[in-house]
Amino acid sequence: xxxxxxxxxxxxxxxxxxxxxxxxxxxxxxxxxxxxxxxxxxxxxxxxxxxxxxxxxxxxxxxxxxxxxxxxxxxxxxxxxxxxxxxxxxxxxxxxxxxxxxxxxxxxxxxxxxxxxxxxxxxxxxxxxxxxxxxxxxxxxxxxxxxxx
Amino acid sequence: xxxxxxxxxxxxxxxxxxxxxxxxxxxxxxxxxxxxxxxxxxxxxxxxxxxxxxxxxxxxxxxxxxxxxxxxxxxxxxxxxxxxxxxxxxxxxxxxxxxxxxxxxxxxxxxxxxxxxxxxxxxxxxxxxxxxxxxxxxxxxxxxxxxxx
DNA sequence: GTATTATAGGTCAAAGAAGGTCAAATTTCA
DNA sequence: TGAAATTTGACCTTCTTTGACCTATAATAC
Numbered sequence: 001x002x003x004x005x006x007x008x009x010x011x012x013x014x015x016x017x018x019x020x021x022x023x024x025x026x027x028x029x030x031x032x033x034x035x036x037x038x039x040x041x042x043x044x045x046x047x048x049x050x051x052x053x054x055x056x057x058x059x060x061x062x063x064x065x066x067x068x069x070x071x072x073x074x075x076x077x078x079x080x081x082x083x084x085x086x087x088x089x090x091x092x093x094x095x096x097x098x099x100x101x102x103x104x105x106x107x108x109x110x111x112x113x114x115x116x117x118x119x120x121x122x123x124x125x126x127x128x129x130x131x132x133x134x135x136x137x138x139x140x141x142x143x144x145x146x147x148x149x
Numbered sequence: 150x151x152x153x154x155x156x157x158x159x160x161x162x163x164x165x166x167x168x169x170x171x172x173x174x175x176x177x178x179x180x181x182x183x184x185x186x187x188x189x190x191x192x193x194x195x196x197x198x199x200x201x202x203x204x205x206x207x208x209x210x211x212x213x214x215x216x217x218x219x220x221x222x223x224x225x226x227x228x229x230x231x232x233x234x235x236x237x238x239x240x241x242x243x244x245x246x247x248x249x250x251x252x253x254x255x256x257x258x259x260x261x262x263x264x265x266x267x268x269x270x271x272x273x274x275x276x277x278x279x280x281x282x283x284x285x286x287x288x289x290x291x292x293x294x295x296x297x298x
Numbered sequence: 299g300t301a302t303t304a305t306a307g308g309t310c311a312a313a314g315a316a317g318g319t320c321a322a323a324t325t326t327c328a
Numbered sequence: 329t330g331a332a333a334t335t336t337g338a339c340c341t342t343c344t345t346t347g348a349c350c351t352a353t354a355a356t357a358c
Contacts, residue, residue, distance in 0.1 A: 037316090041317085056272070062151050064342085115297070116268070119265070132277060136273075144273075147267040189307095207306095209354095210304090211304075
């Protein structure tokens with residue numbers, strides 16, 4: 001078992017103890033496992049991604065922290081399914097279809113759908129380089145749905 | 150929790166006790182928390198800014214004081230006001246402050262705030278070129294708030 | 299009444315303390 | 329062996345703490 005797995009196990013244990021929430025400092029983990037701090041970011045990116053049902057929040061500077069929340073306990077949630085199936089990029093029409101479906105079947109509220117649609121609209125993403133827009137749209141959609149689980 | 154957070158909590162408690170108003174001397178706070186006086190200014194600037202819905206008044210010299218008041222958004226539709234006052238770019242901390250203020254004064258729902266925060270989070274905008282992120286954040290925020298008017 | 303002094307608070311920049319990003323080097327595994 | 333996963337390190341950004349120096353107001357002394 002490599003260091004990344006150990007770190008992941010450690011975080012998982014903390015989440016378990018604490019009912020799906022954990023807070024720690026990056027430096028603390030790095031010291032504990034005698035690795036460079038950025039390895040913690042690697043673990044977060046590869047094992048605690050939105051696709052896996054985790055929400056990660058952090059703050060820099062003195063008193064900085066990293067906070068993780070486990071958001072889906074099972075794969076049964078259709079929002080989780082959507083988050084997984086979106087992939088790295090998505091066009092506006094698909095977003096509209098997905099949101100419309102989710103609202104129709106009452107997995108999210110109409111109001112939520114409207115807001116996410118606004119956030120991923122061409123108007124909102126006009127500033128982004130054209131070739132990056134679909135990727136941004138996908139990331140925004142996933143982050144939003146994650147908060148609604 | 151760092152010193153700044155403690156000071157902020159202290160002031161918040163005073164505001165709560167006193168129905169949205171608090172008065173104290175800068176030196177008094179500095180002594181209480183064993184910090185330099187200017188740290189109090191730092192806390193005021195970062196946690197009790199107008200964006201967050203506070204008005205700060207002060208006087209120097211003998212009998213000097215600092216007075217804080219929680220100020221309620223009013224006069225026309227505050228959403229429109231925010232939309233107009235957000236320029237072409239905005240950082241994450243300011244978005245957080247604005248949304249928390251709007252939710253606090255019930256011009257938007259908590260759920261809306263959470264969603265917009267997710268849509269404008271660093272995680273959501275990681276795909277965008279760094280120099281474009283603040284501009285995108287501003288555009289997304291405005292598009293979202295427009296739908297809530 | 300004005301000038302002086304003491305008592306506040308204000309500003310700003312440097313130093314310190316986290317966390318973030320990215321890509322090269324290395325290891326693992328199919 | 330070649331692709332994928334992991335490890336490592338150089339460099340970046342954000343937030344906090346500290347201190348030197350500045351300005352305004354009140355109290356006091358002429």
